[in-house]
Amino acid sequence: MIPSDDRQPPQKGLFELYLEDMINLRHPLVRMAERIDWPQCEQQFGPYWCPDNGRPGHPIRLHVGLQMFKHMQGLSDRELLDQWVENPYWQYFCGESTFQHEPPMDESTMGRFRRRIGEEGARALLRMTVELGEGTGTVAPGSFRVAVADTTVMHKAIAHPSxxxxxxxxxxxxxxxxxxxxxxxxxxxxxxxxxxxxxxxxxxxxxxxxxxxxxxxxxxxxxxxxxxxxxxxxxxxxxxxxxxxxxxxxxxxxxxxxDPKHRPKLYSLHEPEVACIAKGKARTPYEFGSKVSVITTAKEGFVLDCQALRGNPYDGHTLHEGLMRVHRHCGHLPVHTLVDRGYRGSEITPLSNVRITGKQKGKGTAHPEHQHRRNSVEPIIGHLKHEGLLDRCHLRGHDGDRIHAVLCAVGFNLRKILRRLARLFGLRFIQELLGLLRESGTQTGQSMNQVVSIPV
Incomplete structure (x- = not known):
């Protein structure tokens, strides 16, 4: 049944611990919760529930907030619920009005929500982070003109195959x-x-x-x-x-x-879709999982698309579909797309001007002013893996890979937005403090002048 959010009481009780009285309302999480369009989230995810049958579900804001914190903090479902009970800011962000002493749901409920919304629901969250990043100034509107694309490997939670x-x-x-x-x-x-x-x-x-x-x-x-x-x-x-x-x-x-040359090979019994991918690394010659395509802005490193691919496709064959997904998330296509030499052959796409690093020497139309920003996607992938959860996927099947990759991009964008809000409201607080100091200084000066002007 469609969840109903009735957690706001009409009148405060005498012996209740209200979160508004406990937390700092200038905190970046509070500011970000005010900027998110929660009614739009309920309208987006409401059709995934039956309208008139079954037990009412948990509030959609609670579900969405938990998925955001999971990938922002890089926690498992169990660790997230344990820390949610201890953190009043997280509870306020998820729509609670009073402090809760018990977990709001079981970790299996979080897994059912991910399966319920699927990849399309995860992409709706990614579109929401793009709009939020543009609204908070985390990413400038002109930054969507130049994008950077690259691929990496998302490991699957399997033992090394032998x-x-x-x-x-x-x-x-x-x-x-x-x-x-x-x-x-x-x-x-x-x-x-x-x-x-x-x-x-x-x-x-x-x-x-x-x-x-x-x-x-x-x-x-x-x-x-x-x-x-x-x-x-x-x-x-x-x-x-x-x-x-x-x-x-x-x-x-x-x-x-x-027959050792038989293809495709089976590397896991419970995850038969796992592929063996060689990325040319000396420390890990072969990685077992799925290939992930990542597209970011060249200036701020804001993730526009993160897609898990089936098998081990050639990088140049994945760019056209990746640009189409960027258009779905942002509403427009990048004018220039910077890639490495693994994308040779993808210049024929009519969606963007593909610039391959190192293909042509010298200066000219193949080397615009942003060409040196091609390497900016590499640290983004590192942050997605080590601060997020892109390093290893524990969700089942290829559908789980696709959902997990998109949610990792959501968590990365939210971390950038949160840092932007912290700097923004920190500067505003300093400006307000300086204004108060100026006013107090002016009043002090006026009072001293009055004291000096009194005749003896």
């Missing part, structure tokens, strides 16, 4: 699900798996690869025999969907080990 670990895990999962459906095995080989895994790991550490592959072939044979028993006793059409998925993953791993 053939032995994947086959052993697929073996155990297939045996457990097959037994639950009445399949009887001549031998399951489960007792031998731990010893094989230990030997394979030791041989790999000692670089004795011939012995390691001998044990891997043995593990491969065990998994093949188990798959054969399942196929004989449960033909196609008689297996459940869960057993079919486990059998398919086991057969895929067998094919993958037999």
């Amino acid at each position: 053939e032995a670990r994947l086959m052993a895990r697929a073996h155990r999962r297939l045996v457990a699900r097959a037994k639950a459906e009445g399949v009887t095995f001549r031998q399951t080989y489960e007792r031998s798996l731990d010893g094989l895994l230990m030997r394979i790991g030791r041989y790999a550490h000692a670089r004795q690869f011939r012995r390691m592959h001998k044990r891997l072939r043995k593990l491969h044979g065990y998994l093949g025999r188990v798959c054969g028993d399942v196929i004989r006793q449960k033909p196609y059409g008689q297996r459940s969907q869960a057993l079919d998925d486990s059998l398919y993953q086991a057969l895929y791993l067998l094919r993958q080990y037999a």
